[in-house]
Amino acid sequence: MTKTGRKAVAGNDRGGNLTVDGDRLWDSLMRMAEIGALPGGGCRRLGLTPEDSAGRALLVRWAEAQGYGIGRDRVGNLFIRRAGTRPELAPVMMGSHLDTVMTGGRFDGVLGVLGGLEVMRSLDEAGIATQRTLELVVWTNEEGARFAPGNTGAFAFSGKYTLEQALAHADLDGTRVGDALQALGEAGDEPVGNRPVDAYFELHVEQGPHLERAGVPVGVVTGTYTVRYFNLTIMGDAAHLAQPLENRRDALVGAAEAILAIRRVGVSHGEDGRSNASWIEVFPNVRGTVAATVRMSCDVRHADPEVTQAMAADLHAAIGDASRRSGVAMQLEPFHRFGPILFDAGLVELLRDTARRRGHAFRDIVTVAGHDAIALAPVLPTAMIFVPSAGGLSHNEREHTDPAACAAGADMLLHAVLARAGHA
Ligand SMILES: [Zn+2]
The missing domain is CATH 3.40.630.10 (Zn peptidases)
Structure with missing residues (x-):
């Protein structure tokens, strides 16, 4: 690691020669x-x-x-x-x-x-x-x-x-x-x-x-940037893994659809767009049971507040699509915002x-x-x-x-x- 070698110098010119160490x-x-x-x-x-x-x-x-x-x-x-x-x-x-x-x-x-x-x-x-x-x-x-x-x-x-x-x-x-x-x-x-x-x-x-x-x-x-955070709740139904696939309402399958849908929202808004799914909680989260509930954090962000607003609208639509494709109900609620x-x-x-x-x-x-x-x-x-x-x-x-x-x-x-x- 190189050292900077810069030392504080007392200045008599009202701080002109002063720097940090x-x-x-x-x-x-x-x-x-x-x-x-x-x-x-x-x-x-x-x-x-x-x-x-x-x-x-x-x-x-x-x-x-x-x-x-x-x-x-x-x-x-x-x-x-x-x-x-x-x-x-x-x-x-x-x-x-x-x-x-x-x-x-x-x-x-x-x-x-x-x-x-x-x-x-x-x-x-x-x-x-x-x-x-x-x-x-x-x-x-x-x-x-x-x-x-x-x-x-x-x-x-x-x-x-x-x-x-x-x-x-x-x-x-x-x-x-x-x-x-x-x-x-x-x-x-x-x-x-x-x-x-x-x-x-x-x-x-x-x-x-x-x-x-x-x-x-x-x-x-x-x-x-202008940032909008949401809580996404995905409501499936617990089941034994013996349940035929077509009979399941698998919250994790819904989550998989949702995560990719969230990413596509950011991608579709160019280099300055960001969309994230960054936290997930699965219930009951055991190996032998179809997931009943998933909670996730997601957000959209952009430098232009109007684009962030458009991204939030796209996010709602994308979550609606993910819900239909996976056959599980999803609820998207505002959580936190800045900018x-x-x-x-x-x-x-x-x-x-x-x-x-x-x-x-x-x-x-x-x-x-x-x-x-x-x-x-x-x-x-x-x-x-x-x-x-x-x-x-x-x-x-x-x-x-x-x-x-x-x-x-x-x-x-x-x-x-x-x-x-x-x-x-
Ligand atoms: Zn920090």
């Missing part, structure tokens, strides 16, 4: 990756599990070593505060998540959190105070891999969920977010959201191939300026994936910085972003935050 950032990323490490090089820190909590504890130790303030709100969002010289001004926030999916990588979410920590450490090392307080946030349950849907902490902060709604979300075993927070000691006593924030910046890996294909190290994220979101025009322009000023080649990009920033954008000025994912791979143990790209992303974050928070 790419080696220190990389070392922190690799230390965090030891928590919940998987044999293939990735991580599993599902939201509100002991591994997730251990990741937060490591971050808190690093933050305390720098003398930063630590706070937690009632939904478990973790705040690390580097005080500014003008506490009456609304803080500038950076953040992302430390939880992962089952087959998580080392960078998704983690880069935004540890990139933010590196921003604070670099300012400390350079002896630079900011006017506005800097807050680094770890949002609770971004991935939704255990408690679906995700972005629990960010949606509670933005007011989309009441605290009671957020705490009542349950995993497949019936454990509620509130119970898990209490068991881990991750619930704090700060109220959730409803306070002034000057701006929110999130650094994240792209999780797709566009930046790498373009050979560009930085993406300025202007907005999001279209346009990030704050002023912050997006600040990021473009920052890239020019810092000499990072960049391009504008739209995010296909959901992020905490999307949950926050309706209520506060928000923007995102992307860096390339090798091979476009993410939610995979082989997810990789090279050290120089991580450092470039953190350098972008540092200078955008410094511009917004004001050199004291």
